[in-house]
Amino acid sequence: MYKKVLIVGLTSLPRKVIRGLLLTSDLAVLMLSLILSLQLLPGMEAFRETANALWLSGAIVIGGLTLNAAFRLDRIKLVMLNARDLLNIARFSFGIALTFWGAGTVLGMERIGAPGLVFGIFAFAGLVASRAIAVSILGGLRGHLHKRKSVAIFGAGAAGVQLASALGQSPDRRVVAFFDDNPTLQSMEIGGIPVLPSGNLVPEIFRNSISELIIALPDSAKKRRDAIVDLCASANVEVRILPSFIDMLIERGNARLRTVDPDEVLGRGKVDLDTPEVARSYAGRVIMVTGAGGSIGSELCRQLLHCQPAKIVLFEQNEYNLYRLDFELRARAKVCKVEVVPCLGTVTDAIRLSQMMRQHQVEIVLHAAAYKHVPLLENNEIEGVRNNVMGTKILADTAVQEGVARFILVSSDKAVRPTSIMGATKRISELIVQDIQTRAPNTKFSMVRFGNVLGSSGSVLPLFQAQIESGGPVTVTHPEIRRYFMTVSEASRLVLLAGAYAEGGDVFVLDMGKPQKIMDLARKLIHLSGRRVKDPVTGEGDIGIEITGLRPGEKLFEELFVSPETLCQTPHPKILRAEEHRLSEIEVAKLLREIHVAIETSNRENLRPLVMACADGWGLTGRFPPENKSASDAAMQFG
Structure with a gap:
């Protein structure tokens, strides 16, 4: 003492x-x-x-x-x-x-x-x-006072050396080694700290009892950084990434060692969707993005700026989200010489939609406006169906009336064999768009179906990161639950590509590899944040994982298509077109009429079974989908 x-x-x-x-x-x-x-x-x-x-x-x-x-x-x-x-x-x-x-x-x-x-x-x-x-x-x-953790720094450049100098004052970390790819630095010492070759990274980490690796590489070395993260993850080595100089300026010098971004937790290679078709399809056009202030909508607007459209109409019902996006895009739009027009409104207001399309002579509509949170819509069926189903119907009809050339609906993997109101509304929206296409030869309709978007509002990534930051526990609904994941950038680029490849009534899906277990993702995020998963038996570790049980409407496994036999190739090897069953005009009209009555009378008891029975297109015909296979199996059929 x-x-x-x-x-x-x-x-x-x-x-x-x-x-x-x-x-x-x-x-x-x-x-x-x-x-x-x-x-x-x-x-x-x-x-x-x-x-x-x-x-x-x-x-x-x-x-x-x-x-x-x-x-x-x-x-x-x-x-x-x-x-x-x-x-x-x-x-x-x-x-x-x-x-x-x-x-x-x-x-x-x-x-x-x-x-x-x-x-x-x-x-x-x-x-x-x-x-x-x-x-x-x-x-x-x-x-003697503090039991300091032995850490190593990958990158013996200026950033790494400055980091080592700063950590020299740390009460809980001490730098014992550098790793670097540069052979001229290897076998040297910097401030008494040896520079080790990167070829034997994992063996040297274990040999020197290093408990944490900090990556101090420039942003230009992203591929190398990602490879190191994957290697450390497979070897169960804690890894952190030094923020870039820009990040530290944004944080006013208080930036902490950050965890990996969405690209680094995909569990697969990033899909290259940067094709010339995208720029050609949107250059010089007037484009309306509904739900522009949301995660997908806002990223769509950012990527559209690089396609040099004539004008982007930001259509959004949330005033703050619209203000924030408009403020962000103004400076970029001036540089790209693209006009940006913010418009407040809802997709259920046909008059407002018609005025905006006519005033700005809209040529392409990207429909990303929807209520998407599964548990929330289970208790708010009427508003969910009103916005997602009737809003899509009103928007699509208005687009046809105003002579819009292309209409792209942002759908979801939850639309396949839906078990929730949210998934059912998305499937019915697909059926509505496909039905309208049969009577609108001058407008090309298409739909894009993808899985969970990492980093979007309400997704597991920001939720898990917030839970880890607060000390846990990380909540997982079921130990076996699996999901397909993609980044916001991939999702938005897929939507833009769908518009370029559309032939009329198409449903596009992205080959996203194998679905990931949410439990594995939780463990990986805890590990990459520099913590350890708490053992429920011994109590050792930092962050616990708590199983909370499946939420209303939630599935264990999501699917992107009904059957692999329905898939066709597109010009892009990672994008597939699904040819699925459609309802007749009479069936769609009957369904919408009954939905409209249930909404107007606020009849939840009638609305839920009606939507759930008709959602996948089989309830009105008596036909049922064949047995499904995994996305990865289907993708193998198309190379």
Whole structure:
């Protein structure tokens, strides 16, 4: 106990006390250097006499105090000792050597050059050595006080070196090694820290008992950074990523080591959807994006700017989301010479929609406006169906009336064999659009169906990150629940490509690999955030995982299509077209008429079974879908 109190006291002394100790130490070094230079050099007997020695010592003390104030040696922070500080110590040593030479000349010392040089060298060596010893002692005391985690830094460049210097003051981390791909740096030491070859990354991590790897690579080395993250994840090594300089500026210098972004937790390679068809299809056109303020809608608008459209109409019912997006896009739109028009409104208002399309001469509609949160819509069926189903019907009819050339509906994997109101509304929206297509030859309708979008509002990624940040637990509804995942960028680019490939009434799906277990994703995010999953038996670890049970309307497994036999190829190898059953015009009209009556009379009891029975298009015909296969199996049929 007393030992700990002593260590805490020594490592947290007031600044004035530390400056006083440094000044005293420097004077002691000067006196020791003076004694050594007088004792070791021949012909100094006269100056070893008491009177001369006292005069010489007094001159050195006065000169030392004066030069210390001039070069501010007592203000040098020990743990941040750098080349500039060493230069100041060298200047001080040169000045004190001149003081020695001047005092010796006054006292009648002969051959003063050699003694002055030796004294200056001894002073410089002593001043540097005393600070190095102090740093070592302080580091040892901190090590006794705190059990510091051994970390390594990947990247021995400027960012990595600065990070190592900063972590030298950390009470809970100490840098024991650098890793770098540059062979000229390997086998070297930087500040006493060895630079190890990156080829043996995982073996060296375990050999040196490194518990955490911090990646300090530039943004241009993203592929290399992603490869390191995957390697560490497979080896169960904690990994963090140093924020870029821009990130730190945005955070006003308070940026923390961030966890990986959505691209890095996909569990598959990123799909390249950057094709020339996208730019050609939207260049010079007037485009309306409904739900523009949402996660998908806002990303669609950002990507559309690069396609050089004539105008983007931002249609959104949430005032704040519309304001925020308009404010963000203004500067970019000026650079791209694209007109951006913010419009408040709802897709259930036919008059407002017609006015906006006619006023701005809209040519393409990207329909991303929808209520999408499954548990929320289970208790709000009427508003969910009104917005998602009737809103789509009104918008599509208006688009045909106003001569819109293309209409792209953003759908969901929850539309396949739906078990929730949200999924059912999406499936009915698809059926409505396909039905309208049969009577609208001048408008090409298409739909895009994809899985969960990482990083979007309400998705598991921001939820898990917030839970981890607050100390847990991370909540998972079922240990076996699986989902397809894609990034916001991939989802938005897929929507734009669907417009380019549309032939009329198409349903497009993206090959997203195999579905991921949400439990595995939770463990990975905990691991990549620098924490450990808490063992429910032993209690060891940092963040627990809690199973909460499936929510109303939630499925264990999601599907992107009814059957792989319904899939056709498109010009892009990762995008497939699904040819699925459609309802007749009479069936759709009957369904919409009954839905409209249930909504107008607020009849939840009639609305729910009606929507759920007719959602997948089989309830009115008596036909049922064939047995489904996995997305990855289907994708293999098309290379």
